Every structure is written in structure tokens, then in C-alpha cells.
Amino acid sequence: MNSNSEKHTLLIIDDQPQFAQDFILLTGEEFNVVTAANGEDGLRKFQEVAADLILVDLKLGRGIDGIETLRRLKQADPDAGVIIVTEHASIETAHQAGRLGALDYCSKAPNLKELRAHLKQHLQNVAWRRAYRDELQRQYPKFIAESPAMRKLIEDIDAVAPSDRLVLITGESGAGKELVAREIHRRSLRAERPLFVVNCSNLAAPLFESEFFGHERGSFTSADRQQRGKFEAAHLSTLFLDEVGDLPLESQPKILRAVEYGKFNRIGKTHEQHADVRLIAATNHNLEEETKAGRFRQDLFYRINRVNIHVPPLRQRREDIPPLINYYLEYFSLMLHRLPPEIPADVMQDWLQYDWPGNVRELTSAIENLVLFSKDGKIDRSRLSLPPRKNTSPELFLPLFDLPYEQAKEKLIDQFQQDYFHEKLRRHEGNYTRAAEEAGVNRATIYRILASGD
Template structure:
């Protein structure tokens, strides 16, 4: 445990013992603090822990049965070594605590966050901490709440110590008074001038004398009629029995004390008294007479009653109902016409809004008003302000004061846990207000309670906003997840770009140059050269790699749906739009969007794409709100866009925006030196996928590969190899496994008959795959997966080649998937 002993440990322990809090009974205010910590931080366990030399002791706890633990296993012993919030996200993953019995056994701590309780002299005597049984983090709002609660608990400890010291001072003062009363030298002068009621009784409790101050306090004009009367009979009810017992105790040489009720003799005003009865000893040390001293505690009793009334009225309510109940009770208790509780509405504290406003016998409408020129201005500055009369004359700029005829005003600031002024409580009257100490005490007491409620209200609002933001992010992530699931289901042909030829190395250098910029890239090349792989490579090297890459095949989307896919639509925008849908540009916000076959976009869509490139903004179909996005655009085409511009099928201004950094992919026939490496890579990939051990390719097959012109480029090579691996029963591919290569032309088709032959061959292969998959197109077991194609690409080929499933009656039926 030596590593947990602080350098100033002796001073820290002295400071802890000075609070006299260890092993004291439970107290409601501390229980409320841990309950609030558990509620705000959403943890099952919350504790106020105090650390002495050997143990940690829990003053208050929620969700925990034990009351103390040895100090050497306490996480709080680590927390008090910090000056700030100490957080352990996962105790099992933390080398300091993974073997701790509190982690491995009950209460099985996984998450811990503790804020030190730091005294005014800088000693950390304990913590306010929250505990969970699962790993987690605290939000910034929850961290701040824990700091505030630590400050409030420290304030409670300071208050308790202050009260203890005051009680000691009070007891010491009473003892000195008693000593002075026994001094003959000061007896007459002190007794006569004291405002306490001081009476000398005989041993039977009969009145022998009374000081002048006491007679004035009791409104007794002449002492003679009550002289020799029984002092016990002055009291009534239970107080009479208590007075008799006090006299008996004093006769036995002891001192007795009680509080009793005795109204004034003339005005009959109610009055409460704190009474001390003690013996007056003779020279032998035996009681000779009795001394009864009564002090007027009426104001204190009234304050206690007022506090009790307001506390009971506000104990069961929170939020706005708390402030309404508090304001109404304060007005009634203090006997004033107006009262309000207000909070600051801006960071500069120059304006407030009332949370509850009582006037006369009803609640008035809440108001917002600037503080300048009002009596509230100094209160929000941190002062207690009292104006007993002429208030509306003192603040002529405050017109409502004159309209309401406000004569008197008392305001108390509401200070948060960090000392920041949150608002204030004010009571006002149309008569002069006589200020008693209990009035300020009541307002100050409930200003502390109002501060806690205001901070709770603000914390709840912050939590509500956080939940709303979390919900928004959750919806966005779900939309992105849905898109990515679609991408995963559709699959991609390759994971890497393979090539060591000079043309490919030059392309790699261009990818590296442009990737870390946000410039628009136009990728050109024949079908099957790997344009999407280049787009993915650019994205994964870019600064946007942590955000999504959204892929859109413009050629596979029907013209009527392409705008909805790209820009999204509102509910009811068109027939079938049953819900709002986010477009691909919205999903790509912060990331990259790849528009494949961009040359297929309709002209109307081209103009909207141009606007996004220029302004980064668009509207959903059927919507009026302009959405702003931060998206990098990469496009690809196998068309000659310059020729499309001349034919009027593509906008020249859009072309110039897309063609900022062009990357041209060479066809496979122009980089035949890459064939061995590509073949080896693809062979390994398809062998793993099919679970076969095809490790090589014969020289005859490679020779034919090198001689072939590959009109379908890398995609054609991949399709041939995947099919060959499926058909191969050996660990080496041989010419008999390359069925498509045998039926295909060794050069690019040059006549119409050859094109037809190729189409028929392709048609047979597609139908063969569809038959094998029971005409399921998409998904992990679909024909598109078997053929190495995207689902949308296969559907486009099926439409082009007029492939439809036939049922038993020769009628066309829909295709699954």
C-alpha cells in the first residue's frame, strides 16, 4: 500500500478527522447526492467514499451492500492522488486493477470514475464516484455533473464542520456566562442588563428574583405579584412536566436544558424559549438555590417552521413544479405580495427569465427582462441585496417596480457548484419589509436547493440534446450500414490492383499524387480494366479513408430512379415513395462518392451533379430544404466523353469539372507482362474461396493467355480463372479446364457473326449459372456471385440478351434475387 500513501498523508488525515464525519449515521443530503450521481451518470452504483489510514468508508452509497473496504484494494485511494476526475474505462484491462478482488469478485467493478473531495486547504479526503459492471465511458455532461456533485458534497462537509464549531462556541459561551453569574463582582450588572430572562429560584422552584431585562422580555411590569409563585406553574402541558424535571435535576446538582412555549403576558404574542436550569452552590458545594435562564428563540423557531413548510412543499416535486411550489411557499411564509425565481438566459448574465412568478394570490405569466437598472442587477453579480423601503424610487429605470408599487425588495443569488451565478430568488412587497435574519437564511437555504434543481434541469436538457444527436448519428450510421450491406452483398471483383508494368507503375504514382487532395478524378478505360479498384485505392490512401466510399453504377440505374438514388427523396415525392430516403451523396458526406459509367447520366441529372461539384449542395426530390455536403467525387467511364459532348449527350462544363485529374487504365493486352502476376494472385484468391489447392498453371495455358487479346480485360481473366478453378480436379490448371478460352476468339471480334457467337456464348454461360442457382441473381449464393459480376451488371446483361425465366406454361416469370 506504500505506493498509495500521499506525501502529505499526515496533514490529509488530520484534515479528514477535523470533519468528524467518519462512522457517523446516514444523512439524507448525502444519500440524495449519490442518488443524483447514479441517475445522471446512468450507473447502478454511486458512492461517497472517505479514505483514512487503513480503509475506505462509505458515508453514502447506492447499489452497494458493503460499508467499507481495506484501503489497499480501493480504487478511490488512486483517485485521491489526482487533482481532477479519475476514470478507469475497463478495470479488467487495466494492469493496476485486473487482479483486484473488487474487480474479480463482488461488486465486480469494470468501470470506475471518481472525483476527489478536496478541502479548502487542498487535502483530498475522499471521492464522489460512480461504478458500473460493464466497460464504458462518461459523456462530458456526466463528467461535469460529477465535478459539481463533488463540490456540493464538500460544501456539505464544510457546513457540518462549521455547525460543529458554532455549537462548540455556543457551549463555551454558555459556560462562560455561568461562571460570570457565579462571580459576585459582575452579578448585578450582568443580570440586570442581559436581554435573557434570568430568574433565581429556591430549591422548591419558587421565584425569588428576576432581572429587569427578563421582565421586559416577558412584558412583566411589576415583579411583586409573581414573587414566591411557582415557576413550574408558568408553563403548561408537556412543558410543565419538563420544567419540573429540570428543577429536580438542578436540586441534585445537575444542569438541565429544554425548549418551551410561553406567550408574552401583555400582548399574548407567541414566544419560544431555550431554558437552562442549574444549581447555585453554597460554600460546601451543595445546591443552595436554582438559576433559570430563558433565551428568546422565537425567531429561530419561526425560521425552522418556515423551512419545514417550504421543504415539505417542494420535497416531492422537480422541474418547473419545484420552482412554482418554492416561489408560492416563500411568498406565503415570508408574508410578501410578490416572489419569483429566475435563471440567467445568456452567458454574459445580462438578462433573466422567471421560472415561476407569484403575485398576490396567483401565478403570473413568466417574463424575460434585462437586468440593467433593476435591483436584480447586483444580485446576479453575487450580492445579497435588501431594500426595505422606497425601492421604486431607487430604481427609476425599472418601470414595473413603479407600476406594481414595490416598496421593498430582498434578493439572493443562485450559485452553481462551480461558483457561477445561475439566477436568483427575489421577494418583493408593496409595504416596508422588516428584515429578520431568518428571512435571509430561508432564501439562502433554498437558493442552494434551487441551484441543484437548475443544474439538474440543465443537465437533463443537455442529456436530451445529446440523445437527439445520438439518435441523428444512429440514423445516419444505419443508413450507411444499409448501403454498405448492399455493397457487401453485391461483392467486388478484386481487393487489390496488381501490376508491375511501366504503365501500371505510372498509374500508381498518379494515384499517390492525387489521393491526398480533394480534387475530382476522372478514371477512363475499357470495361473490365478495374476502374472501381482504382477509385477504392484513391479513397483508402486519402484523408477521407475513415469515412464511407459510396459506389454508384450510373449505367445500371433506370433513368427514372437515378436522381432518387443520387439525391434521395421525401415521403410522397412520387408514387411508391412511402418514406424519406437519403441519397448516395448524403450518405457519402465527409467521404467519397464513386460514379461509375458517368457517361450514362441523363442531361438533367448532369446539371444537378454540376451544382454539387460547384456548390456542394442539393435538394432531395420533393423537398425544399437545401442540403450541404462535403463529398469528394471520383468518376469513371469507358466512353469517349469528348465525342459525347460533340453529339450533345454530355455537358462540356461538367466534363471540365470532372476531368481535373484524369487517370487512364491501360487494357490488359497492352500490359501482357502483368499476366503472370495477375494470374498467380487471382488463382490464390479463387483457390481459397473454393477451398481447393490449385497452386499453378501449365505452360500451355500461360502461352495461350499471353497470345490472347483479352477484350474483357482483367474481369474476363478473373471469370475464366474462377470457373477453371471450380472445374479443376488437379492442383495445376490445364488447357482442358479453360473452356471459355477454347470457344472464344483469339483476337477482338471483327465481324457481326463473331459478335453474335460471343453473345450466344455469354448467354449460355449466364443461363447455365442461373440454372445452377435456381434463378437467384443476387446474394452470396446467386448467379452474379458465381459469374464474378455485380448484381446490377448481371441484370443489365440479362435484359440485353433477353434472358427470362420460363415457367411450365411458357409464360415469363420474375427472376428471384
């Protein structure tokens, strides 16, 4: 018999206790079983226990039903392994469950042995899924969304991720478009397979087509072996076309055929092949303008622009700057084997008000440099390239006399709030918690007010 530490934990959410009792009777001590009598209780238990799989009854009694419980579980953790169990199976609810990311949709009848076999099959993949998720978290940054703009972005991701619709992600360079693409894939039904990436920029048509479609041995001078392309490799997964606006014009008709029908030919091969691929594209170009200028095909633009997600620049979501700074301080400190340095209040204030033309990429570069040259948890100010501090001299208040009273008062109050919290932070050496306690507000208020001081 396995020890408790080796057992898998199952969370069973069912308003009929008989189902869980029968399951425990059948499986004995094979699993750690935690039960919940309704959806709301199940969501609470989910936060308390590390469940390997969650069984949710479709027809829960009072409160939210099984489909809504599934939706909220996946919203809380896109990696949660959820199986819908029911005595009232239907094609419609099976489709709903699959679209929301359920691993399986099983009947409670005719007996629990079949359900047990389904569970054991899925549990075999638990260790792999966790290892894959941990590796992704190690390789790629955390998705931080504290600002209203980024919370809206998460809602958009939740809406499009379960579908197989092609998504076009737009935004400035460095804003985090690839991170959004990875988050869409992570929340999709294809998440158990890796995301494939093709960078479309600065590649001549033959090189791009070789990478995208693959080639046969001898199809060109340096083709000494057969090679599968990224499109073929991404069968049943997701392919991310980064900087799609830089696609070679002569390659775009072939890409359009792959996008529309999933059909392609390796270079040097006449036989047509097919792949089931979900495509996500990203660009920092205005593709509508590129189309008018003849640098991008209109039919391809219309095909990839059906679902658009825009990533706002960092200057439009300043509430995300402090959590991004804290995250990357810890991240680079771990990677570079340094103590996380303290950020002086004046540096934090300057960073909050800086426009970050390079967006998150520029911010991460600044923090990596800061951590690399820090000593004993202290930054080296000579390594900082800070924007100029804003002048708050009284002369700036003179234009207020040319404004209507209410508008002038609003601007004056805004300036007072800026100066007040800057001084509070200076007195407490940049400690937001102590500054907020003394001011009688919460830290989020200080972040919000300082971030608004453009």
C-alpha cells in the same frame, strides 16, 4: 497490467533520445515502445515491427526530415497511422502533414500528458481501422502493379489521393477503373470512412436522382418512407460515380450543382442541403465525343475532367498477367475450397500472348472457371477457351528478306527468344523458376520477353 500481446506498439522516430525516454518514464509499461534515431532507421524499423501508431519528430537531425519520413511511410503503407510531433509547430507544416495523411499534428509542449491523451484517442480506432481494412481486402481484389504502365499509375494515384480534387478515371470496360477509385480513396484523407458507389448506367432520371439525392416520403407513388441519397450519405467521405458517361441528360444540371457547390435537394423537399463530398468518376466512353454529340453537357464535362487518370488495357501491360493469374488462382481456390491448380506452360504462354479484349474482368472469369472445374490441383482442359496458338513456321521468316538488315536481325532475335523460352518452359512443365535457372536469367526476363511476343 496488460500482457505484451494486448499492448499497443508505438514506433517513435526522433533524433533526440530524451523525448522517448521521458515518454516511457511517463507511461511505464502501458505501451511497447520501439525507437529510431532518424528517418531512414525509422523506415527500416517500420518494416520489422507491426506498429499501431508511429510518432515522427518534425525536425529530425541528419538525413530526411519528418515530412519526408511521413511521405515514405504512407507510400510503403497507406494505412499506416502516423502522428507528427514537434516543438516547432507552424501552419505550413501542419498543412503539409495533413495533406500527406498524418492522423494528427501535436506539440511536444507543454507536457507529455496531453500527447498521451491524443495517442489513446487514436488507438481506440486502431481495431476498427484494421477490421475495416481487412474487410475491404476480403471483398475487393489486390491492386497489382508490376508493369511500368501500372507503376506510373500508382505514382499518379499517390499524387492525387491526398487532395480533394475530383478525378475522372478513363479506360476500357473491365480494365479496373473501380479498383483505381478504391485505391485513391484508400490513400486519401477520407479513408477512414467508407467509399460510396453510384452506378449511373441504365437508370432513368427519376430513379437515378432518387438514388443520388434521396427522397422524402410521399414524393412519388412508391416513396413510402424518407430515404437519404448516396451524395448525402457520403458527407466527409468519397462518392464514386461509375459509368458517369451514362448519366441521364436531364439529371446532369443537378449533378453539376452538387459537384460545384456541394448543394442538393432531396426529391420532394424544397429546403436545400449541403454535403462535403469528394467525387471520383469513371467512364469507358469518350466524353469529348459524347459532348459534341449532345449526349453529355459540356460544362459538366469540363468540371469533371480537370484531373484525368487513364487505366491501360491488359494487352498494354502484359507483365501484370502472371502475378494477376497467381493472385486470382489463390483467391478463387480459397473462395471455392479447391486446391490451387497448376497452369500448364502452354496455357500460360497462350494467356500471355492473348489480347484479353475484356481485360482483367475476362481474365478473372477465366481463372474462376478454371478453379471451379479443377480436380486435385489439375485443370479441366475442356473448360478452357484458349486463343489460337501463334504459327512459328519457317514461312513467317520469308518477309524478313524484304527488310533492312538490322531490322530483320532484330525481328529474328525476337522470334528466337520467344521460341527459346517457350521450349525451356515446356521442358520444365511450366516452372518459371527452373526454366530461368537453366537459362541463366531471372524469371522477370522470361515474363518480359514472352509478354512482348504479340
